[in-house]
Amino acid sequence: MVNVKTRRMNRLEEELKLQIIEQLNMEDIEPDDINIEDPLFNEGLGLDSIDALELIVLLEKEYGIKVGDSRKGKDILFSIKSMADYIRANKAA
Numbered sequence: 001m002v003n004v005k006t007r008r009m010n011r012l013e014e015e016l017k018l019q020i021i022e023q024l025n026m027e028d029i030e031p032d033d034i035n036i037e038d039p040l041f042n043e044g045l046g047l048d049s050i051d052a053l054e055l056i057v058l059l060e061k062e063y064g065i066k067v068g069d070s071r072k073g074k075d076i077l078f079s080i081k082s083m084a085d086y087i088r089a090n091k092a093a
Contacts, residue, residue, distance in 0.1 A: 012084045020080075023058050024051055036080040044079070052077055063087050 017031040020040075032077070038044045041052070055077050059065045065087060067073040076086045 012087065016080050016083055016087075018085050019058055019062060022054065023054050034080060036084070038079060040077060040079055055083070059083070059087070064091050064092055 013036045017036075020026070020034075021031065023031050023040060026045075029045070034045065040055075041047045047055075052073065056067050056073065058068060059076075065075055066067050078080055
């Protein structure tokens with residue numbers, strides 16, 4: 001049986017997949033095509049710096065989270081999992 005915390009955790013990752021697909025107009029990608037631990041940039045989904053800016057806007061708009069440090073942003077935006085972990089740790093109450 002899946003516990004409530006695990007379900008909540010999975011829900012955020014699935015929500016992020018859908019939001020990224022929509023935000024970046026990735027018409028040929030389905031949420032199941034994205035592994036939450038795979039890199040979003042380069043060899044992963046192949047996102048670029050323009051996409052990174054879109055993801056930063058997404059974090060601010062949807063979760064009230066600002067990413068000020070570009071070096072930190074690279075780690076935050078590495079994967080769906082890293083984004084979800086950062087949201088959980090920093091989401092505005």
